[in-house]
Amino acid sequence: MPRELAEPDERGTLTIGHAVVRKVAQHAAGQVPGTAHDGKKGAKAKVGGLDNDVDLALDLALRYPGAVRAVVGDVRRKVTEEVELITGYHVRTLAVTVSALLPEVAPRVR
Incomplete structure (x- = not known):
């Protein structure tokens, strides 16, 4: 028999x-077409804020x-959407x- 959950305020x-x-x-920024990886690393982010x-x-x-x-507009939309969807934060x-x-780099070997 499943247990009943406590009220949300009490959980x-x-x-x-x-x-x-x-x-x-x-991760969200790296998914936007037009962004590039500088070396092996993609976008770097800093986070601040409260609550x-x-x-x-x-x-x-x-x-x-x-x-x-x-591209920056697309990055803003994607990052905002993903952070709010996944974390619930505003x-x-x-x-x-x-x-x-960065220019598109052609492969050395064909």
Whole structure:
């Protein structure tokens, strides 16, 4: 026989660490077409904020040539959507810095 759950207010709390929010943001940014990996690393994120409101700062590289504003807009939408969906936190601010434009690299071996 299944046990009945306590009322939501009596069940306890859930806290999602900033490290988890950072990983979600970095992964989401890397999924956007037009973003690039600078070496082996993709986007870098910093997370701040209190309670259920988070402030994000992303540093990422984009493919060249490309529409920088359009790709950054897509990154903002995707990161905000994923962080809010997965963590339940509200993204209060999202600052994006494009630190590099990387050309498409052709493979050396054909």
